[in-house]
Amino acid sequence: MFFPISGAHISPIYLGIVGFVIGVLGGFFGVGGSFIAGPALRIVGLDWNYAVGTDLAHIVGKSVVAVRQHRAFGNVDLKLGFIMAIGTIIGAEIGAQLIQMLKRAGNVNFVVSVVSIAVYISISSFMIWESYKTLRSKKGRTAAATSAAGRKHDPSSFGHVTRSIQGWKIPPMIHLPVSGVTISLWVIVAVSFVGGVFSGFLGGGAGYIRMPSMVYVLGIPTHLAVGTDLFEIIISASYGTFSHAVKGNVDILIALVMHTGAAIGAQIGAIGTQYFAGPKIRLAFVPLPLIGAAIVIYTLMTGHKL
Amino acid sequence: MERVKKEAAKTLRAFLIELVVYAALVVTYFFLVLHFLGGWLHGLEAGHRYTYAGVAVLLMIGQAVLLQNVTTYLLRFIRRGAK
Numbered sequence: 001m002f003f004p005i006s007g008a009h010i011s012p013i014y015l016g017i018v019g020f021v022i023g024v025l026g027g028f029f030g031v032g033g034s035f036i037a038g039p040a041l042r043i044v045g046l047d048w049n050y051a052v053g054t055d056l057a058h059i060v061g062k063s064v065v066a067v068r069q070h071r072a073f074g075n076v077d078l079k080l081g082f083i084m085a086i087g088t089i090i091g092a093e094i095g096a097q098l099i100q101m102l103k104r105a106g107n108v109n110f111v112v113s114v115v116s117i118a119v120y121i122s123i124s125s126f127m128i129w130e131s132y133k134t135l136r137s138k139k140g141r142t143a144a145a146t147s148a149a150g151r152k153h154d155p156s157s158f159g160h161v162t163r164s165i166q167g168w169k170i171p172p173m174i175h176l177p178v179s180g181v182t183i184s185l186w187v188i189v190a191v192s193f194v195g196g197v198f199s200g201f202l203g204g205g206a207g208y209i210r211m212p213s214m215v216y217v218l219g220i221p222t223h224l225a226v227g228t229d230l231f232e233i234i235i236s237a238s239y240g241t242f243s244h245a246v247k248g249n250v251d252i253l254i255a256l257v258m259h260t261g262a263a264i265g266a267q268i269g270a271i272g273t274q275y276f277a278g279p280k281i282r283l284a285f286v287p288l289p290l291i292g293a294a295i296v297i298y299t300l301m302t303g304h305k306l
Numbered sequence: 307m308e309r310v311k312k313e314a315a316k317t318l319r320a321f322l323i324e325l326v327v328y329a330a331l332v333v334t335y336f337f338l339v340l341h342f343l344g345g346w347l348h349g350l351e352a353g354h355r356y357t358y359a360g361v362a363v364l365l366m367i368g369q370a371v372l373l374q375n376v377t378t379y380l381l382r383f384i385r386r387g388a389k
Contacts (some may be wrong), residue, residue, distance in 0.1 A: 002349045057366055064370035238363050245351075245359030252347060252362040256339060257370060260332045264325060271321065 006050045006251035014044060015254060019058060019261030026262070027066040027269020029285050031207030032059040032233050035292040037258070046254070052067065053249030054258075056240040059205060060172070062262035063233045063254070069270035075227030077178040080142030080220070083185065084192035084228070085235035088210075091196020098201050112201065113300045119198065120293035123212055124286045130216070131283035133157040154221035154278035160220040178275050179220045179228075189216050205240075208289045215282065222278030227270075328377045335369055 001012045018040045022033035041051035070076050102111055134157045142185050154163065170184040191213045201207035207229055214225035244250050273281060308320075350358040 004344070005351050052362070057362055061366035065374065068370070068374055101332065175386045181336065233366075238367070242359045242362050245362045246355045248351065250351075250359070250362050252351075252365060253340060253344065253356075255362070255366060256336045256369065259366065260329070260336055263370065263373075264331050266327050267321075267325060267328070274348055 001257075002254050004293050005253060006046060006200045007233045008044075008046050008050070008251070008254070010041075010044045010046065010254065015257040016277060018260035019062070019189070019258035019263075020265040022058075022258075023062050023262035023265020023267075024269040024272075025061070025067075025288070026062050026207075026230065027069065027266040027274050028070045028226070029207070029269075029288060030066075030229035030233075032063070032205030032208075032237060034059065034205055034290070035208070035295060037272075039295055041254075043211070046225050046251075049244075049247075049249040050188030050254075053241070053244030054203075054254045056237050056244055057252060057255035058143070058258040058262055059237045060234060060241055061259040062266045063237060066266035066270045067227065067230045067234060069267050070200050070223075070227030070230060070273070073223070073227075073270075073274060074178070075223045075273070076229045076231050077173075077176055077220070077224055078231065079298060080188065080218075081228045081231035081235070083188050084195075084210075084214075084232045087189040087234045088196035088199065088232060089239055089288075090203070091193040091198075092200035092240070093196075094193075095197040095200020098197070108198050110300075112224060115201070116296050117300075118295050119209065120289035120296070123208060123289045126216075127212060127282055127286050130157050130226075131279045131286070134279040135283065148155075148300060154215075154223075156215065156279070158216050159219075165217055166219055176220075179218075179224050182221050183218060188218060196236070199236070205237060207233060208285075208292060212282070217279075220280050225274055226281070232252045247297045257270070271293050326378060326380055328373060328379055331373045331376055332369070335373060338363065 002009050006213060012140050018037060022037050024031050025031060025036070032055075034052075037055040037058070038051050040047060041055060046054070049207065067076055070240065072191075099112070134155055137155065165187060166181065166183050168184055168187065170186050173182055174183045174185045192210070195206045195210035197211060198209050210232070211225050211229045214220040214229060215222055220228065276284070307356065347361070350361065
């Protein structure tokens with residue numbers, strides 16, 4: 001099928017399947033999935049700039065579908081999502097500026113690659129350790145057995161650190177009744193800001209950083225972190241889509257085809273979270289950053305940007 | 307236990323029906339956009355980038371919100387008819 005905006009010939013079935021896979025992952029883990037969508041679009045010959053912008057556009061639609069489903073289960077904290085969106089957008093702009101600075105210094109690719117590999121592997125290693133330890137504990141076994149019914153009681157082996165962070169009384173303190181957490185506004189802004197910086201610096205929505213941060217730093221139950229992260233992605237990805245479309249990087253027709261698969265996948269993924277307890281979702285999350293790391297290592301070794 | 311299994315099967319069936327109706331609507335929406343707006347979007351992207359950017363975001367959000375609402379109403383209508 002010919003897409004006149006980007007001038008690309010791509011099979012709509014391929015786009016639908018890619019969208020479906022990303023939709024399932026997004027609905028289940030609360031990530032945008034750009035680490036898969038970007039390379040998947042690039043492989044079939046779409047220019048890099050169109051791959052990035054078009055991917056963001058389809059993430060918007062997919063996230064709306066998944067959030068509506070998660071909201072029906074009470075898994076979206078709107079107040080937290082709005083606060084985080086502000087920090088993310090500011091952080092993303094600063095991350096993009098950082099990239100420009102490194103471009104001028106002439107070593108952008110190497111620095112970004114090394115940082116991203118370190119970040120991806122650190123997240124995966126930490127989450128393996130934490131979720132495995134939690135699942136082996138008595139509380140974790142009970143939570144796993146009760147599945148989603150006990151989602152507001154989401155045990156974590158890192159819980160003592162989270163509780164001490166929640167104890168920092170730096171005003172203004174924000175009460176999040178949906179998540180059952182009271183925490184300083186500055187901690188929320190800092191977490192979203194860091195996620196935003198990584199998003200601008202490494203590309204994509206950085207859900208692989210934000211979702212675990214929400215669980216381990218803010219103490220948001222995993223199911224709520226997934227739903228709220230998706231809600232936050234709607235805002236930040238809409239902003240990113242607009243910004244990329246103005247620069248001529250979005251083929252909306254490709255995004256709409258991808259969305260046909262993604263919309264269905266996102267519903268399946270969102271429903272899927274209801275059958276797994278928080279620690280199990282976190283353990284299943286582990287391969288995602290590793291896939292990201294593998295793609296970067298491949299790019300670094302071969303010189304072919306996927 | 308049997309009752310729980312029956313309930314789960316009923317929920318799964320309802321979800322699958324909703325998914326099939328929704329999938330049909332999403333595909334129809336794409337072809338309608340391609341047929342009626344394809345040329346216009348191409349022109350917009352070439353000449354009016356800000357308008358194109360706004361329309362792009364609206365098309366994505368609109369598709370997700372509108373089609374899910376249509377699916378819900380359609381299923382409600384079908385169930386009422388069946389009763």
